[in-house]
Amino acid sequence: MKTLQFTVPVTPDRTVIIQEDIIPQFYPHLHRHKEAQLIWIIRGEGTLIAENTMHSFKANDIFMIAPNQSHVFKGSRQLNDDKSAEGVHSISVFYDPNGHLANFLQLPELSQLNAFLKEYKYGFKLPEQHFHVVSKHILKLKASNNMDQMLNFLHLLRTFCKMNPKPKHLSTFSKEHITDGEGLRMGNIYNYILHHYQNALTLEEVAAEAHLTPQAFCRYFKKHTGVTFVTFLNEMRINQACKKLTAGEYDSIATVAYNCGFNSITNFNRVFKSVAGASPKEYLSKYLNNVQ
Numbered sequence: 025m026k027t028l029q030f031t032v033p034v035t036p037d038r039t040v041i042i043q044e045d046i047i048p049q050f051y052p053h054l055h056r057h058k059e060a061q062l063i064w065i066i067r068g069e070g071t072l073i074a075e076n077t078m079h080s081f082k083a084n085d086i087f088m089i090a091p092n093q094s095h096v097f098k099g100s101r102q103l104n105d106d107k108s109a110e111g112v113h114s115i116s117v118f119y120d121p122n123g124h125l126a127n128f129l130q131l132p133e134l135s136q137l138n139a140f141l142k143e144y145k146y147g148f149k150l151p152e153q154h155f156h157v158v159s160k161h162i163l164k165l166k167a168s169n170n171m172d173q174m175l176n177f178l179h180l181l182r183t184f185c186k187m188n189p190k191p192k193h194l195s196t197f198s199k200e201h202i203t204d205g206e207g208l209r210m211g212n213i214y215n216y217i218l219h220h221y222q223n224a225l226t227l228e229e230v231a232a233e234a235h236l237t238p239q240a241f242c243r244y245f246k247k248h249t250g251v252t253f254v255t256f257l258n259e260m261r262i263n264q265a266c267k268k269l270t271a272g273e274y275d276s277i278a279t280v281a282y283n284c285g286f287n288s289i290t291n292f293n294r295v296f297k298s299v300a301g302a303s304p305k306e307y308l309s310k311y312l313n314n315v316q
Contacts (some may be wrong), residue, residue: 039125040177041118042166048111050097054211059118061089062180064162068112070099071263073214075195076249076256078263079149086150086158087194091121093147094207098218115162119177140185147194154187196250209234210248221260222285227253261285262299265292269308277304 041059050068069082074095081087081097089095099112121129121141129138150158161180168176184191216233217225230253231241245253261284267273274280281292296304 039119039123040165040173042173043116043118044114044166045116046111046113050099050112052096052098052215054094054096054207054214056092056094056207057118058091058122059120060091062117062162063087063089064115064159066113066115067110068097068099068114070097071218071260072097074147076251077195078259079194080263080267084155084159086155086162088144088147088150088191090145090147090194093195094210096211096214098215115166117162117165117177117180136185137181144191144193146196148191149194151187151189151191153189154183157183206248213245217257217260221257221264222283224287225257225285257285258295259299262296265296265304266300266307269304270311280304 050070054073064086065081065083067083070080072079072081072087072095074087074089074093079087119125128134129141158180161176161183164176165173165180213230213234216230220229227238227241231238234241234244236244242253245256249256251259265280265284268280268283269277274283277292278289281289284292286292286295293303296302296307300307302310
């Protein structure tokens with residue numbers, strides 16, 4: 025598919041679409057669709073890019089992708105060219121808030137839901153504490169039809185409104201008007217960074233990949249992501265460093281730093297604290313305390 029706009033298969037007699045995918049890998053291109061998408065990753069791990077923000081994902085993570093939000097799931101198999109890795113398995117719930125549901129969602133009885141949807145208009149990642157409840161609702165949706173399915177869908181939405189702790193925003197930036205060409209170019213830029221972040225990646229190298237001068241690339245990247253190239257690259261590297269630390273895939277923190285593209289442990293520690301809000305040791309200690 026060579027266009028950014030992705031068409032979700034729909035049937036005229038369905039307001040909510042349930043789609044289960046068991047496939048070798050996620051759709052590899054940056055794309056968007058008019059429907060909101062609640063996706064439960066049953067099998068698979070990697071990095072989700074939603075607009076200008078990155079999130080690690082693993083089995084049993086659940087995300088809400090907002091309508092027309094540019095995004096791409098990059099599985100570990102795609103990032104590492106691992107042909108032996110297992111495929112991915114997911115269940116998605118699609119609905120168009122501006123379609124058949126538009127008038128219904130404006131009912132005064134749903135004011136709490138509307139407030140939640142406005143607060144999270146750029147999507148969210150479900151807190152782990154709510155996984156069992158939400159996954160059960162998704163399975164009920166998948167097994168039901170007609171009126172029962174709509175009732176189960178309302179129960180699912182009500183669960184979102186009552187979540188405590190509240191979910192994390194998926195993104196803080198949205199560029200609503202993006203052409204197909206821009207989407208393809210940004211997708212290629214993301215792909216290049218994802219496959220080369222561990223190297224001594226330079227601005228000139230990525231700009232050349234995008235067929236732009238370094239100065240033009242800086243303006244283009246900031247315009248389409250809301251952040252600078254250096255900020256995005258640092259966040260990508262720290263995102264990958266966090267995955268390596270929590271997976272125990274390292275001999276030392278210095279090894280993680282060098283394997284994620286940093287040539288100085290001092291710079292790594294500084295950037296890590298800026299992005300993650302804690303030093304690598306503090307981050308790892310907090311993670312280990314939470315999983316015990």
